[in-house]
Amino acid sequence: MSPRSGKTVVTGGCGFIGAHLCAHLMQRGEDVVVVDDLSVGSRGNLEALGLGAVDVQTVDIRDVESLTRLLRKSRPEEVIHLAAVHFIPLCESDPLNAIRTNVEGTQALLQACTAAGSIHSVVLASSGAVYRPDTTAHRETDALGPTDTYGHTKQWAEQLAGLFHSRTGIAVGIARLFNTFGPGETNPHFIPSVILQLMQGNTIRVGTLSTRRDYVYVSDVVAAIAQLGDVCRERGLLTCNVGREEAVEGSRIVELIGRALGRDVKVVVDRQRVRADDRPVLASDCRLAHLELDWHAQTGLAEGLEAALERPLGAGVALA
Structure with a gap:
């Protein structure tokens, strides 16, 4: 068409x-x-x-x-x-x-x-x-x-x-x-948040890594x-x-981003980041x-994450 x-x-x-x-x-x-x-x-x-x-x-x-x-x-x-x-x-x-x-x-x-x-x-x-x-x-x-x-x-x-x-x-x-x-997300969702945290060091703070998206x-x-x-x-x-x-666990996202950035990732669970109504799977x-x-x-997921590394957040957006 x-x-x-x-x-x-x-x-x-x-x-x-x-x-x-x-x-x-x-x-x-x-x-x-x-x-x-x-x-x-x-x-x-x-x-x-x-x-x-x-x-x-x-x-x-x-x-x-x-x-x-x-x-x-x-x-x-x-x-x-x-x-x-x-x-x-x-x-x-x-x-x-x-x-x-x-x-x-x-x-x-x-x-x-x-x-x-x-x-x-x-x-x-x-x-x-x-x-x-x-x-x-x-x-x-x-x-x-x-x-x-x-x-x-x-x-x-x-x-x-x-x-x-x-x-x-x-x-x-x-x-x-x-x-x-x-590239260029205008809200600090999970993927840009992980990318930006790992660009600054090996430690990330997350709510949960078990949900699949x-x-x-x-x-x-x-x-x-x-x-x-x-x-x-x-x-x-x-x-x-x-x-x-394909429903992918948050832990897999962290693994792929950490590998792309050459980081030995340390995960810290932050209960304040856990969403009350977060469904376990959405596919x-x-x-x-x-x-x-x-x-x-x-x-593919890995290919897309590599591209997102170039510009995790859009113009004027700050990491929450």
Whole structure:
């Protein structure tokens, strides 16, 4: 399937996944407009990928009127919605802000898309956190049952997107992303935290290393998101998991990073870093993405971690 020739708006385009997505879309020859309030993201993340000239519009994702004006002026064919509060500790410490951004912000954007008159498709970045905990890999038909604020906000956003599709007929793609990693993360997640600690010495402080997560490299994620935007126009409403289909313990991540940096790692358990609702396993079954999107994760775990070493955190981000 050939890429679109029209314009694409990317919300949260100055963030981690957003900046990489903009690079991917522009490499396909697409015209991109970024919407970002720069509260977490930074133009520096685009500049780090050679995208300093991208059109960045500083707009609050909850501002329906400003979003509507922007979409009517730019006339995009597609909107890819990444803007959200992603870091789970922030969602738990300020759940009201997470709900306002992730849920109210999604509804505001969908209302603006309805009013714009040019939109053919909307892609929503959701999460594997929407699923009910299980020790086996999740398929898209599995029961939903989030265990934390972030997961609930993503489930609600999915429901709003489904309602938007049924009322407007505009195509919707929902990408349930698993643990995305790579250069330039804009939140101090587990992998950049371990990298930066080991760059400073042999000792790391962690909450737990026994949980298993499905780590998928950012270039694979943005390829899936872009392809979902193409395919959902034919399907109407399509939800796909995006993962590497391998649940890896935190101890394995530490081992690989330590080996890459030549460190004799000493682990110190910090109980303050343990999350109360941390599920033991979160893994994806991506057979639907293989079938519908002709997409497979291409980057191995060790290869992706090597790349992440070059720039663990994005512009202006500090290690928590």
